[in-house]
Structures are given as structure tokens and as C-alpha cells.
Amino acid sequence: MWNASKCDLCGDCLTKCLYVEYDKDRAARDIKALMKGDNAEILGRCVTCCACREYCPTDADPFDLILKMMEKHKSFPIKPEAMGFFSMASSVPNQVIKGKLGKPVLSLCVMEMSLPPDAIGGQMFDGLTIAKGGDYFCYVGYVHAGVETPMAENAQKFIDNIAKLGSEIIFLHDDCYAMVDAKVKDYGIKVPFRYMHILEYMRNYLRDNKSKITKLGKKVAYQRPCASRYTPDKDVFVDEIFDLIGVERPKREYEREKALCCTGAFVKVYPTLAAEVQAKNVDDAIRCGAEALVTLCPMCDRVLRRPTSERGLRKIFVTDLVRMALGEKSV
Ligand code: SF4
Ligand code: SF4
Secondary structure, three states: OHHOOOOOOOOOHHHOOOOOEEEEEEHHHHHHHHHOOOOOOOOOHOOOOOOOOHHOOOOHHHHHHHHHHHHOOOOOOOOHHHHHHHHHHOOOOOEEEOOOOOOEEEEOOOOOHOOOOOOOOOOHOOOEEEEEEEHHHHHHHHHHHHHOOHHHHHHHHHHHHOOOOOOOOEEEOHHHHHHHHHHHHHOOOOOEEEEEEEEHHHHHHHHHOOHHHHOOOOEEEOOHHHHHHHHHHHHHHHHHHHHHHEEEEEOOOHHHHHHOOOOOOOOOOOHHHHHHHHHHHHHHHHHHHOOOEEEHHHHHHHHHHHHHHOOOEEEHHHHHHHHOOOOOOOO
């Protein structure tokens, strides 16, 4: 949540932004205007990648300020068809496929429609209860519509619906994890269940089943989702998983804190910019010697299918990469 008392107007949030060219003075001017509740140039240029939340060295949460002011000034030119996705998400039919007693629940949110075929299967997920549908949609995606209110208004309902599923939940979608691990603190909501991210779950599975792993010996670039800006600490799970399965994460320009958005956030709003960013991102992955780009978010996976295939770069969903090392998918 935006905390003005933590902001020293250093400007890092906007000078580091990969979608504008700001110097410190311009950045400070915009932040000052937003702090007063005024409009500012950045509101018309922000692509809602959430990265400035992570760039801020004092945890003042400038993206929260930007989002609130975007909503106030109605400045994100979201298209009606993109808004339609969000209203559709909450009405996706629910389905709970019961697993074995004592095993955790895997929540797919409403992301099944964007997953590659058979992305959830095999020994890692055997016996888990699988939950999917509108009741398990966390509303964090609304940040890409330039509004926060739906997220705030539905946060408690989301937590309550998830709580009904069981006492131990694994989240596939980074957005849901951002809600339970970060945003609930802003809203003063208690989380009455144990939870973990799917990366942590897979890391644990690999640690416990080292004898089943065949090292892949691949160089792979990683597509970090926007929602990871809320929970950056889990990047260590990606590193450990890659290490356990014999995958090298080569150094690239646009990774970790400097990762580019997959453009799913703004492809309908700024299509020309989105095509440029996709090209920059995929070309960067190829330049660093990666044989493939690995995605964690099903939405990133869907958006990057075309730009990766056009450039001849293989794209692999993270569960498929791990299942390759477990001998369940062709390498
Ligand atoms: S919000 Fe953070 S990064 Fe931005 S000016 Fe304030 S202290 Fe600096
Ligand atoms: S959310 Fe992303 S695009 Fe918007 S100002 Fe912050 S870093 Fe820039």
C-alpha cells in the first residue's frame, strides 16, 4: 500500500521504468503531483507492469499510488473487450476435483484456459485436489485495467472461497499468490490456511525425489510475471529448480528486477509498443544463448506463443520443464 512517509522523492521508480525515459527531476515531479491527487504524465504512459513496486528502495509502493491515481483520473485506455475478460473470469464455472485425503489443494484460478495441454499432470500432482473457476479468481489482474477497487472489494470473498477448499493450498497463478502473500496485508485480511506457490511445491518435490531426476543440460531464459513484483523473494525457487534439473539460466539483459512484461497487460491498449517489447524480450533471450523461454504465468505463456515461434525460440511452461526432467515429457 502506498506509504507517502517512506517516499524521499529519489525518483528510482520512474527512472528505472523500462517503458518511459525519465530523469530524476521529472520522476520526482510526477510523484509529487500524484501524491497531491493530481494527474501526471506517467498515468498516460504506464503500462501497469507493476515493476516500480520493486524498484522503490524504501518500499513506499509507488505502483499502488499510480494505480489509485489511474483509477481516479480514468487514465488507462482499457478496451471494452479487455474489460470483458475480467467480468467473464469471475463467472467461469467452478470445478473441484477431489484428490487423496491429506494431500493439499492446487488452485488453478481461471487459468486453465491459458495453460498448454496437459500442463498439470504426472507424479508431482498425483492425488492433489484441483480447484478451478470464478470462485477462485483473485481479481489481481484488474491492475492491468488500471483499477484497484475490484481487487480491494473482492479480496475477502476470494480468501473465504479458498479457505473452504482446505487447510493447505498451492497456487498456480502468480496473481493469486500476490493476493495471499502481499495484498491481503494492505487490506488487513487474515489468511486462515497454509499456502505455497507452485514453484515452492515443485522445488520441494524435486528435493524429495532427486533420484528420479535426469539433468536436462539446457540453457533456458525465464519469463518473470508482473505479479512477481509483489513477491520477488520466490525467485530463489526458480534458481533452485533450475539447479536441481540441470538447467542453466544464462545472464540476459531483461531478467530478474529488469524483466520485461510479457505485454499481456497492455497488448490490446498499446499494440505497437507491445510488439516492440515482445521483440526486445524474445531477441534478448535468443542473444543470451537460451534454447527456450520458460513461462510461469499461463497468461505470459499464451501471449508469448506467437512471438517466440515466429523467432524460432521454443517456449516451455514451467511444469512441463520440470516434467521433462522427471521423464514425463519429451525433452
Ligand atoms: S516512491 Fe520510492 S522510488 Fe519513487 S520516488 Fe518515492 S522513494 Fe523513490
Ligand atoms: S507500473 Fe511499470 S510501466 Fe507503470 S510506471 Fe511502474 S514501472 Fe513504469
